Amino acid sequence: MADSSGTDPDLTAEEPEDAGVSEAEPDASHVEAARLLADQARDRLSAQGFDDDEIRRWAEAYEREEQSGDVDAFIAWIARQERSG
Numbered sequence: 077m078a079d080s081s082g083t084d085p086d087l088t089a090e091e092p093e094d095a096g097v098s099e100a101e102p103d104a105s106h107v108e109a110a111r112l113l114a115d116q117a118r119d120r121l122s123a124q125g126f127d128d129d130e131i132r133r134w135a136e137a138y139e140r141e142e143q144s145g146d147v148d149a150f151i152a153w154i155a156r157q158e159r160s161g
Contacts, residue, residue, distance in 0.1 A: 085155035089125035092137040095157045106139040113139065117147045121154075 114128075114135035121131050138150050145153070 084120055084124065084151055087121070087124045087126070087151070087154055088158055089121075089127070089130055090158070091130060092134050092157070095154075096160065097134075097137045097141075097157050103140075106136065106143070109144070110135040110139040113145075113147065113150055117150055120147065120151060 110132070114131045117135070118128070118131055121134075126134070134154055135150065138145065138153055142149075142153060
Protein backbone atom coordinates (compact mmCIF):
# COMPACT_ATOMS: atom_id res chain seq x y z
CA MET A 77 0.00 0.00 0.00
CA ALA A 78 1.33 3.42 -0.84
CA ASP A 79 2.19 5.57 2.16
CA SER A 80 0.37 8.79 3.03
CA SER A 81 2.45 10.72 0.50
CA GLY A 82 1.13 8.45 -2.27
CA THR A 83 4.44 6.70 -2.89
CA ASP A 84 5.48 3.11 -2.40
CA PRO A 85 7.45 2.20 0.72
CA ASP A 86 11.22 2.28 0.39
CA LEU A 87 12.18 -1.30 -0.50
CA THR A 88 15.51 -3.06 -0.86
CA ALA A 89 15.90 -5.15 -4.01
CA GLU A 90 16.84 -8.50 -2.51
CA GLU A 91 15.75 -12.11 -2.59
CA PRO A 92 12.96 -13.13 -0.20
CA GLU A 93 15.36 -15.49 1.59
CA ASP A 94 17.61 -12.50 2.40
CA ALA A 95 14.69 -11.03 4.36
CA GLY A 96 14.02 -14.33 6.16
CA VAL A 97 11.10 -15.43 3.94
CA SER A 98 10.95 -19.09 2.96
CA GLU A 99 11.38 -19.77 -0.74
CA ALA A 100 9.92 -23.27 -0.73
CA GLU A 101 8.59 -24.34 -4.11
CA PRO A 102 4.99 -23.03 -4.47
CA ASP A 103 2.28 -25.54 -5.15
CA ALA A 104 0.59 -25.53 -8.54
CA SER A 105 -2.45 -23.60 -7.30
CA HIS A 106 -0.27 -20.59 -6.46
CA VAL A 107 2.02 -20.53 -9.48
CA GLU A 108 -0.41 -18.83 -11.87
CA ALA A 109 -1.62 -16.34 -9.24
CA ALA A 110 2.01 -15.47 -8.44
CA ARG A 111 2.79 -14.97 -12.14
CA LEU A 112 -0.15 -12.59 -12.55
CA LEU A 113 0.74 -10.65 -9.40
CA ALA A 114 4.38 -10.36 -10.50
CA ASP A 115 3.24 -9.01 -13.87
CA GLN A 116 0.96 -6.44 -12.22
CA ALA A 117 3.67 -5.28 -9.77
CA ARG A 118 6.61 -5.36 -12.20
CA ASP A 119 6.72 -1.65 -13.08
CA ARG A 120 6.52 -0.49 -9.47
CA LEU A 121 9.11 -2.98 -8.19
CA SER A 122 11.44 -2.52 -11.16
CA ALA A 123 11.48 1.19 -10.37
CA GLN A 124 12.91 0.26 -6.95
CA GLY A 125 15.65 -1.92 -8.43
CA PHE A 126 14.04 -5.37 -8.38
CA ASP A 127 14.84 -7.61 -11.34
CA ASP A 128 12.35 -10.03 -12.91
CA ASP A 129 13.65 -13.04 -10.95
CA GLU A 130 13.38 -11.21 -7.61
CA ILE A 131 9.85 -10.06 -8.43
CA ARG A 132 8.80 -13.60 -9.37
CA ARG A 133 10.31 -15.09 -6.22
CA TRP A 134 8.68 -12.49 -3.97
CA ALA A 135 5.30 -13.06 -5.68
CA GLU A 136 5.61 -16.83 -5.20
CA ALA A 137 6.46 -16.36 -1.50
CA TYR A 138 3.56 -13.94 -1.07
CA GLU A 139 1.03 -16.25 -2.71
CA ARG A 140 2.28 -19.19 -0.65
CA GLU A 141 2.00 -17.29 2.64
CA GLU A 142 -0.93 -14.91 2.07
CA GLN A 143 -2.90 -16.81 -0.63
CA SER A 144 -4.30 -13.61 -2.15
CA GLY A 145 -4.07 -9.86 -2.38
CA ASP A 146 -3.62 -6.97 -4.73
CA VAL A 147 -0.44 -5.17 -5.78
CA ASP A 148 -0.64 -2.62 -2.96
CA ALA A 149 -0.97 -5.39 -0.37
CA PHE A 150 1.88 -7.31 -2.01
CA ILE A 151 4.27 -4.35 -1.93
CA ALA A 152 3.31 -3.51 1.67
CA TRP A 153 3.96 -7.17 2.59
CA ILE A 154 7.44 -7.05 1.05
CA ALA A 155 8.19 -3.91 3.10
CA ARG A 156 7.02 -5.65 6.30
CA GLN A 157 9.13 -8.72 5.53
CA GLU A 158 12.22 -6.62 4.88
CA ARG A 159 11.74 -4.71 8.13
CA SER A 160 11.27 -7.89 10.17
CA GLY A 161 13.99 -9.89 8.37
